[in-house]
Amino acid sequence: MSIRTKLILFILTLLTAISAVTAFLFLHNEWASISSNSQKKNLQVLLSMSEVCKEIHGAPGKSSAYKYFKAFLKSPEIIKVSCSGPGGRVFMEERYHSPAQIPLRYYFKNFSPPLTGVWETSSDNGVEILRASLTARSRGAEITASVDFSTQLIYQEMDSSLRRSSASFFIILSLAFAIGCAGTLIITRVIAGPIQAIAEAARIIGSGQLNHRVPVKSEDEMGRLALEFNRMADRLKEFDEMKRDFVSSITHDLRSPVTGIELCADIIRKLAEKRDYDRIPEQVFSINEHSQRLNRFIDSMLEVSKIESGKLNLTIKPVNLEDLVDRAVRAFRTYAAQKGLKLEFIVDGEVPDTRGDPDRLYQVLANVIGNAVKFTDSGSVSVFIETLPGWQKVRVCDTGIGIPPHELNNIFSKFYRISSGRREYPSARQGTGLGLFIAKYLIELHGGRIQAESGTGGSVFSVFLPS
Numbered sequence: 001m002s003i004r005t006k007l008i009l010f011i012l013t014l015l016t017a018i019s020a021v022t023a024f025l026f027l028h029n030e031w032a033s034i035s036s037n038s039q040k041k042n043l044q045v046l047l048s049m050s051e052v053c054k055e056i057h058g059a060p061g062k063s064s065a066y067k068y069f070k071a072f073l074k075s076p077e078i079i080k081v082s083c084s085g086p087g088g089r090v091f092m093e094e095r096y097h098s099p100a101q102i103p104l105r106y107y108f109k110n111f112s113p114p115l116t117g118v119w120e121t122s123s124d125n126g127v128e129i130l131r132a133s134l135t136a137r138s139r140g141a142e143i144t145a146s147v148d149f150s151t152q153l154i155y156q157e158m159d160s161s162l163r164r165s166s167a168s169f170f171i172i173l174s175l176a177f178a179i180g181c182a183g184t185l186i187i188t189r190v191i192a193g194p195i196q197a198i199a200e201a202a203r204i205i206g207s208g209q210l211n212h213r214v215p216v217k218s219e220d221e222m223g224r225l226a227l228e229f230n231r232m233a234d235r236l237k238e239f240d241e242m243k244r245d246f247v248s249s250i251t252h253d254l255r256s257p258v259t260g261i262e263l264c265a266d267i268i269r270k271l272a273e274k275r276d277y278d279r280i281p282e283q284v285f286s287i288n289e290h291s292q293r294l295n296r297f298i299d300s301m302l303e304v305s306k307i308e309s310g311k312l313n314l315t316i317k318p319v320n321l322e323d324l325v326d327r328a329v330r331a332f333r334t335y336a337a338q339k340g341l342k343l344e345f346i347v348d349g350e351v352p353d354t355r356g357d358p359d360r361l362y363q364v365l366a367n368v369i370g371n372a373v374k375f376t377d378s379g380s381v382s383v384f385i386e387t388l389p390g391w392q393k394v395r396v397c398d399t400g401i402g403i404p405p406h407e408l409n410n411i412f413s414k415f416y417r418i419s420s421g422r423r424e425y426p427s428a429r430q431g432t433g434l435g436l437f438i439a440k441y442l443i444e445l446h447g448g449r450i451q452a453e454s455g456t457g458g459s460v461f462s463v464f465l466p467s
């Protein structure tokens with residue numbers, strides 16, 4: 001069942017329940033108010049009757065009292081009125097026949113009588129009667145006024161009042177229900193529409209079409225969801241491209257040293273056949289270089305796996321950062337000289353010892369300085385050490401191709417290399433894209449941080465270590 005159908009069913013059930021409860025409460029309250037009005041009216045009749053009886057008892061010939069007496073009987077629900085004196089002697093009585101009884105629509109019959117007077121129900125020739133009587137004193141004698149109401153007609157009267165008021169109520173309730181249903185359809189479309197679009201987009205992207213995006217039509221939560229979904233799709237596409245680049249680069253990184261070793265071995269074989277032993281050491285040296293490259297690559301992969309399983313530990317001891325940087329700079333002197341780059345190392349004053357894992361710190365510095373040389377074609381690479389309060393900072397500035405500002409954070413991600421499609425990033429320069437990922441992890445493990453900035457015509461990397 002779709003989310004929209006579920007929403008519609010849920011809201012409709014809710015609407016029906018609310019309507020039913022509202023109708024019940026309305027009928028109940030309306031009946032209570034009609035019933036209380038009817039009681040008041042009946043009591044009023046009884047009180048007036050009592051006054052009339054007193055008057056007739058005092059002055060039997062007074063015609064106005066008789067007039068009232070007869071007037072009561074014009075109300076259809078009053079069947080009989082009477083006045084009786086001491087000993088139950090009836091001195092005035094009028095009786096009318098009850099009109100035809102109409103079946104009731106609502107079967108509420110809970111009628112609680114007023115507190116004044118005596119109210120009792122009985123049956124007179126099959127007609128249900130509510131007999132009300134009230135005793136009062138007149139000229140020293142006790143006289144009782146009694147009125148017989150037809151209960152059926154009282155209920156009938158109440159029933160038709162309820163029918164009148166409920167007709168308009170039910171029309172309004174039906175209108176509200178219809179509007180509620182229309183609103184439900186609109187709301188579910190507004191809510192479920194974007195969800196369906198995102199579900200469809202997820203299906204399309206899942207089928208491999210990574211360029212598909214969800215249209216962002218609003219700025220509300222749904223709009224934000226669509227926006228975040230699109231961002232996620234962008235990242236997915238980036239990762240997909242990275243994976244492709246990585247596979248091609250990893251194949252290159254694995255294949256080129258292996259091919260190099262094969263070539264060298266072939267040359268050695270041919271040299272040996274020609275008994276030209278003098279040139280063999282040069283090829284052995286090349287084989288050594290190739291295998292070292294292969295080893296470095298495998299080491300990086302192993303290190304990432306250690307980082308991810310949390311098994312990479314440091315061996316902390318006192319280290320001198322100046323010595324480490326000096327070693328790393330010297331390691332790249334030949335490479336820099338081959339590229340015609342000036343590689344300088346500038347120390348700002350005395351550098352005190354700090355604590356850290358010297359091998360891991362060297363690894364970080366070698367990667368950052370190596371990157372600077374690798375991505376610089378002309379100009380210089382300058383390495384500085386500065387001592388700040390609480391920190392020792394190594395800054396590596398180059399005049400190379402630089403890093404676009406939006407890539408400054410990405411380059412610390414695993415396997416991330418700035419798009420190989422860019423002309424300035426020839427594949428020969430590429431490594432595995434693991435160097436900075438490992439460097440960041442190691443520096444943070446030391447309690448420090450590493451950051452990259454895009455300088456004018458080059459990049460600046462700063463490594464901070466707690467001193």
Ligand SMILES: Nc1ncnc2c1ncn2[C@@H]1O[C@H](COP(=O)(O)OP(=O)(O)OP(=O)(O)O)[C@@H](O)[C@H]1O
Binds near residue numbers: 300375401402436
């Ligand atoms: N100094 C720099 N100038 C320009 N781009 C740089 C610089 N340093 C790093 N980068 C960019 O950041 C990416 C990630 O660097 P990182 O050191 O992680 O990987 P790598 O050098 O490509 O490979 P690895 O270090 O694993 O051999 C590089 O591929 C490069 O695109």
Ligand SMILES: [Mg+2]
Binds near residue numbers: 367370371431435436
């Ligand atoms: Mg690197």
